[in-house]
Amino acid sequence: MTIISLLLLASLLPHLTFTAHVNVGIVNGKEAKPHSRPYMVSVQEKEQHICGGFLISDRFVMTAAHCRNSAQVLTVVLGAHNLRNKKENSVRIKVESYYSHPQYTSEFFHNDILLLRLEKNAQLNNNIKSISIPAKEGNIKADSVCSIAGWGLLKTNGSLSNHLMETNVKVMNNKECESKWGEEEFSASLMMCVYGEGGSCDGDSGGPLVCGNTAVGVTSFGDPEICNSPDLPEVYTKISAYLPWIKSIIGNGSSAIADEIKFF
Incomplete structure (x- = not known):
């Protein structure tokens, strides 16, 4: 989960002034079984992959x-495994509305979370499904084994x-993560860190950190010099810290949309 974005993400970081790096690919991972992660x-942007995301209802992507720092118009592709395979029945949908957290700024990665309201409801099937998010605020136990997935760089500058790639990671103790990043860049109440042999890279930003069957984090930033750094762990926005805000947005259209979200 590195922050100096590579080619595809470079345009997203014109205001980046500190040492974190946004993410785009899975390092030391393996190809996911096709459509095993239907969320x-x-x-x-312009039909080119710039970030990951995940479906939390038939109308909203997180x-x-x-x-979206500089990409003002986005579309989403659902049900994909191989982004170049036009015959796998993936679906492209335009974004109707963008809901960035009101306290997010492009200079820092605090509150790095965005909800995309789709132009139309996604038609759920075996290849397109939503994923649960937490029902209440809380921390994931340190050393819990979770997983990440994405399309992007397979190694630094690679x-x-x-194809969708995946790997397992372990949740890092918040104090240890804070000692590595410092209090200014890492907030234990709003973020979480992971470590492991595999990890995120440029292009994985926005994808989910999945523990069990629940998305608990959003890929945010990491070491600016190297993907999956042993010195600066990858950092994720902690979804459970934003539940009141998420529910306020999801409920703005139809109360049925909020009911469709599966909370863990």
Whole structure:
């Protein structure tokens, strides 16, 4: 989950002034079984993948706020595995409304969370499904084994993956993460860190950190120099810290939309 975005994300970071790096690909991972993560979304600008995301209802996608730093018009692709395969029945939907957290700023990665209201409801099927988010605020136990997935760089300065990649990671103790990043960049109440042999890279930003069957984090930032750094762990926006805000947005259209979200 690195913050100096590579080619595809470079345009998203014109105001980046500190040492974090936004994310785009899975390092030391493996190709996911096709459509085994039906909640995964490719967030695109001009039909080019720039970030990950995930479906939390048939009308809303969650991603990272920094994914829209300079990309004003986004579309999402649902039900994809190979982004180059036009025959796999993936679905492109325009975004109707953008809801970035009101306290997010492009200079820092606090409150790095964005909700995309789709132009129309997604037609759910075996390849397109929503994923649960937490029902209440709380921390995931340190050393819990979770997983991440995305399309993007397979190594620092490497090539993008057309296929969805995945890897397991472990949740890091908040105090340890804070000692590595410092209090100014890491907020234990709003963020969480992971570590492991595999990790995120440029292009994975906005994708979910999944523990059990629940999305608990949004890929946000990491070491500016190297993907999956042993020194600066990858940082995720903690979804449970934003539940009141999320519910206020989801409920703005139809109360049925809020009911469709599966809370853990």
